[in-house]
Amino acid sequence: MDSFGIQHYEAFLLASIALNLTPGLDTFYILTRSGREGHTVGMAAALGINAGCIVHTLAAVLGISAILMTSALAFSVLKYLGAAYLAWIGLRMLLSKGSTRQPTQTRGKGLGAAFRQGMLTNVLNPKVALFFLAFLPQFVSMHAAHPQLGLLLLGLSFIGTGLAWSTVLALMGGRINRLLTTRPRFGQGMDRLCGTVLLAFGVKLALQQRS
Template sequence: MDPAFLLTALIVVLIPGTGVIYTLAIALGRGGAASVSAAFGCTLGILPHIAAAILGLAALLHASAMLFQVVKFAGVLYLLWMAWGALSEKGILDAQPDRAPASHWKIIRRGFLINILNPKLSIFFLAFLPQFIPADTAAPAVAMAWLGFVFMVMTFVIFVFYGQAAALVRGRVLSSPVIMKWLRRSFAAAFAALGLRLAFSAR
């Protein structure tokens, strides 16, 4: 495994994005076990983008302005909806004792949608993965799939770490209504900012 790929992938995964924010929100609202589901959902959402890069669909997405815009604005709307959910007292940061039991499938599905509705991920993998595949590789598609798998494993491990770290301070955070109020606002602002950044991003 190319050390340059591992280092670059690690830096990319460590940079907080929508997946990290979602995992942290779930960890604070639902606890450590739920945050693992969030991390899994976000990681699973990477798989279609890697497949698209391998099959060349990402190149089609990049070439088709209309298709790119449709997927992009679907992602924008979803992120804005997540922002509204974070702001609501009954949203993803709902930590009341009488709240409905967390559905791990629902948490996974939301994390999956957060990543799959970001068309820039497909284009990122199309540009990122081939850089670390030697020109004389007999099966470049297999090599890209392997690098994509390693990237997904790193994503899952790091997201779980973020989630468990947040879960450790969950009790202290939940005991302060003031902190919870500002956390809701902060997470809502983060989701909204990421949505707006995606909206104004170019291919």
């Protein structure tokens, strides 16, 4: 660890666990997908979200995320793309006329759609990019021989704790799915609720300011 400049690794892991346990868009999205389509689809969504975290980790290591901090235009473009994508998913859920026997078409079909949407909701959020850029360097000495590798290892450690919690969420959502199969009308109501919340997340993202 010394050659990578990593400092206070135990404190970093504790902070990572606490941050991953904090409810947010990722938590809600995984529960939504697994609740309506089963824990396997929920796991695909979780893998997509964590794949997005890998993108943000690499961006922080390469210094690409710094562009978002210094460029108001780059931040705004990514922010509005992310907000529009969330709003699009939310509106499709709100306006759908899903069957009472199977999940609606609003989220796309199969594992690929869950993975892709999970990844995009994460990658297109500039606040997540800035979080990785600000959080990881606090635990790495830039005077080390290989600080970039230190940042990469911390990012992967954060993703590891996040994936573990995401797996728990997907399994929890699977239990909800079994309930919905016996109460299809409740499932349609859940689609409306989830669509509203995703739309609200999109609006919130659009209103966020670069700090």
